[in-house]
Amino acid sequence: MAAKEAPKQRDAEATKGRILSAAKVEFAKNGLAGARVDEIADRAKANKRMIYHYFGNKDDLFQAVLEEAYVDIRTAEQKLELDHLPPREALEKLVRFTWQYYLKNPEFITLVNSANLHKARHLKHSKVIEVVSRKFVTMVGGLLDRGVAEGVFRPGIDPVQLNITIAAIGYYYLTNRFTGSIVFERDLTAPEALDERLQFNIDTVLRLVCITP
Structure with missing residues (x-):
């Protein structure tokens, strides 16, 4: 079971890393108020549901x-x-x-x-x-x-x-x-x-x- 969970864990960490990197660019460019979750999702090659799942709302992500x-x-x-x-x-x-x-x-x-x-x-x-x-x-x-x-x-x-x-x-x-x-x-x-x-x-x-x- 542990062997099967390891790839999923790595995928989850990689996705979270991409979201954080994309969010840093978006927040640095547009600030908290101007940043768009859609833009972060597109840049991270993720979907909004994943962002909310891993980080909660936009304030939590910030x-x-x-x-x-x-x-x-x-x-x-x-x-x-x-x-x-x-x-x-x-x-x-x-x-x-x-x-x-x-x-x-x-x-x-x-x-x-x-x-x-x-x-x-x-x-x-x-x-x-x-x-x-x-x-x-x-x-x-x-x-x-x-x-x-x-x-x-x-x-x-x-x-x-x-x-x-x-x-x-x-x-x-x-x-x-x-x-x-x-x-x-x-x-x-x-x-x-x-x-x-x-x-x-x-x-x-x-x-x-x-x-x-």
Whole structure:
């Protein structure tokens, strides 16, 4: 019996994976309100009944997409293995990673924007978000403690505030790069401009955290 159930289980997981991938594209493009379940079903090569069976309603599917998005970035951060690097080098690697992740995964930013439009009601009771977020804060807190112990970082820095700052200085630039290019009369999307901004982000965070930048 188990041998017969295994292929069905694999098929179910594959279908759920296709639905999540299709939903991420649709929600990132059109937001929760504008996303259409029919479009998600077509893109996933599934039917609406399967979507409702696996995920419930559209709000539940949106929550699943958000959870997967946060798990993805938090998992990638854990794989950086920052505890194996000197504190200053580890912090720079985290800043660099955050910037590059946003560039490579623009849908993450649009999904977060959409979640905030709905006051994060889809995440308020998510155990998934709670677990991965606490693990990340613990990781950053450990990095800061290690830097303080080695006389490299200033004491008393809140890991949550630091993460908000690292995210914000990249997030704001990228979400406003098109309007900013007009307002500041320079192409903020050019490769050299992106490189310049990354270095500015790194310098800013190091000056904030390090005793000697």
